[in-house]
Amino acid sequence: MILPLVSEREEMMQNPALHYHQLSSYERSKMDSHALDWENEPSVYKEYPGGEVFPIPLEVKMPPVSVFELFQPQLREENPPPLSFDLLGQIMLLAEMLTGRARHANGEIWFRSVASAGALYPCELYVACPGIAGLSAGLYHYRVKKPALVQIRTGNLLPELFEASAPDESRLVFLVSAIFFRSSWKYRDRAYRYHLLDSGHLLENLLLALRAFSFAAQVESNFDDQRVNDVLAVDSRREACLALVRVPFTPPAATETAVPLSPADGLSRRSQVAAREKFYETIQQIHQATSSSLLSGRKKVPVDDFWSRYRPVAGQSDKEIAPPVTVNEVCSYPDVLLHRRSRRNFVSDEPLSTSSFHVVISLVAEAVASPSFASLGLTCGFLVGSVAGTEPGFYALKTADQSLTLVAAGNFLSHMAHACLDQRWLGKAAVHILLFTDLTALENAVGARGYRDVMLAAGRLGQRLYLGAAALELGCCAVGAFYDREAVEVLELPESTNLLYLLAVGPVKK
Ligand SMILES: Cc1cc2nc3c(=O)[nH]c(=O)nc-3n(C[C@H](O)[C@H](O)[C@H](O)COP(=O)(O)O)c2cc1C
Structure with missing residues (x-):
């Protein structure tokens, strides 16, 4: 019997994730050397010049706790303290901070509290904040070097992020994105694996930080990509949100009146991190293919x-x-x-x-x-x-x-x-x-x-x-x-x- 050959295109349509994983596989006999273009090394720090800067003090005020206790949500998530900029700053710091420096032939590298494939740090962290003590409603970028929250948009983001958000909802929403070229500069097609794995590392650190202050959090990866990337005002060919974390909290007594979201003029340019960025079609394709919602009535994958x-x-x-x-x-x-x-x-x-x-x-x-x-x-x-x-x-x-x-x-x-x-x-x-x-x-x-x-x-x-x-x-x-x-x-x-x-x-x- 001659089996019909499934064309590459058909396989990509039917099983895009499998197709990508196979396409980005390493094979001993097919490894080619890939010289790194140091002249075009991507920057690992995203900047928003002109945004209002809220510096985060390098201090975490919490008693030491066993990390193994933090791994168990049921032991920690109750009665969180009132949310303020001071507390949010500590959470950001715990989610990601610089921890040490090393020099190499082409410059220097700052390590972080999260691991990252090749120390290329493709991820960025943002928080959409509905207005808390010390911080007005808006979208903030977390600046990891000289820690700070940098305001990039003002206004109420919840209705923009989620179609069905209740008007009285009080939630912080953290957004983890990846800038594709940072990792594809070195790892080319395989980089999308690392965008996701690295995002997982950062996500876990963030969840532990929230839990350390007794906040319950909900991870959401099944969001409307376009809607969320539009709110983040990123250039979605270069950078995309890969995970959201929603954190409900009790709002302060006097809540601010809703302010409409400020325009996103020029913000998307900030997603460019090198002078000459190459777009990997394989990465664009798998990202696009995985942007459709999870199947409804999802089944459990038997383990x-x-x-x-x-x-x-x-x-x-x-x-x-x-x-x-x-x-x-x-x-x-x-x-x-x-x-x-x-x-x-x-x-x-x-x-x-x-x-x-x-x-x-x-x-x-x-x-x-x-x-x-x-x-x-x-x-x-x-x-x-x-x-x-x-x-x-x-x-x-x-x-x-x-x-x-x-x-x-x-x-x-x-x-x-x-x-x-x-x-x-x-x-x-x-x-x-x-x-x-x-x-x-x-x-x-x-x-x-x-x-x-x-x-x-x-x-x-x-x-x-x-x-x-x-x-x-x-x-x-x-x-x-x-x-x-x-x-x-x-x-x-x-x-x-x-x-x-x-x-x-x-x-x-x-
Ligand atoms: C997704 C991922 C893949 C990695 N793969 C390798 C690997 O194959 N070999 C290796 O020696 N280190 C690997 N690492 C470790 C990184 O090189 C390391 O995290 C990075 O250099 C930063 O150093 P640090 O973890 O000491 O802070 C990987 C890390 C991540 C997050």
């Missing part, structure tokens, strides 16, 4: 079905996941934000302790099972190399019965390091956490926009792992660079599996 294809290794019993008894936390929140860095100097002769492994598993299991992640089909596996009392191998995290099952025995870490563009240091980590999904199933269940959601979720989980590792004084490093097919083949995963992200964790040289 545990995935593992039914594997037989547990004989003679091994499942590990039940329970909240860890001891957490040897060395550093608490917010200090942990300053200590979070990518650490790759893993030491292979020091196993990860049983208790730390337990904490890492719980952190991941809790997140993956939470309602906002569970519907996305985000699947997680652990590659164990050197963990005290745990046999090396590939372990399946089964969310339905909260267990960890050994599905393949052996130490696969150096094979995985080879599949990750030969990043050898990965072989010395104690454990790799792999996040994958079946993009065909995801798109069939929720539509192409699900790609944004699942990548944002992977980024959020990545940021949690970084912070959790820093709190335990462990090393952690994210990996978005892998030969996609090889990485899946190392573990003999079904061909329909798409690896989204990998994080390595373990003891590092002190």
Whole structure:
């Protein structure tokens, strides 16, 4: 029988996310060198000259708290304090701040409390504020260097952002965008993956900051793209909003009278970050394809079905996941934000302790099972190399019965390091956490926009792992660079599996 060939165009129409993910895959035999054009390096700081500047003091007034407590919304979200500029400034600072500087051959780089692929920092953070003590209603851009809120539009934004917002609604709305060229300058077509993963890292930091002050927040990625980008007044070929966070709050007694939104004259020019920006058609296409709403009556993407294809290794019993008894936390929140860095100097002769492994598993299991992640089909596996009392191998995290099952025995870490563009240091980590999904199933269940959601979720989980590792004084490093097919083949995963992200964790040289 001759099967009809599905043309590339047809595949793109039917499964745009899968198509993009395949198109942006790395293949060992097809890697070409791409010299960076340093003359045209994108700026990592967006500026709004002329906007009124509200400087944010470099001070956070909160008692230290365990970051593992912050990961659990039910423990924190009640009775937030009255909202003011002072408080909002602290939240912005906790969401993203500069943490350290390094020089390199072509200049200098400031690291931040969020990880970012290639330290290219494509994301921007805005807040639409309905008028609070110390800040009038308007749209503000968060300036991360010399922290400040810069007012870019005045007026009431809620009715502009959401068609169906109630007139008496009081909400802060945070908006996370990505400037495409910042990452595509280096990563070309693959950059859209990093726009989403990086946005997830920032989103998670923002949610933790809100929770630290007891605010409940709702993440929304299924918004009207054009409407929101118009309010942000960005040049949507260059920059686009990828996630919103709504935060309800009790308004001050005397609310201001509604002011109409000021015009957006000239603001879109601010989305340009280099003299000569290249537009990657692949990125424009996937962004466009994922801009249609999630399918209504969305179905849940089955996760545990995935593992039914594997037989547990004989003679091994499942590990039940329970909240860890001891957490040897060395550093608490917010200090942990300053200590979070990518650490790759893993030491292979020091196993990860049983208790730390337990904490890492719980952190991941809790997140993956939470309602906002569970519907996305985000699947997680652990590659164990050197963990005290745990046999090396590939372990399946089964969310339905909260267990960890050994599905393949052996130490696969150096094979995985080879599949990750030969990043050898990965072989010395104690454990790799792999996040994958079946993009065909995801798109069939929720539509192409699900790609944004699942990548944002992977980024959020990545940021949690970084912070959790820093709190335990462990090393952690994210990996978005892998030969996609090889990485899946190392573990003999079904061909329909798409690896989204990998994080390595373990003891590092002190
Ligand atoms: C989406 C994403 C992908 C990344 N991929 C890699 C990678 O493949 N290899 C690597 O060594 N670091 C990787 N990193 C880590 C970044 O290089 C690192 O976050 C950045 O240089 C900033 O440094 P810092 O994390 O120490 O602040 C990645 C980070 C992110 C967020």
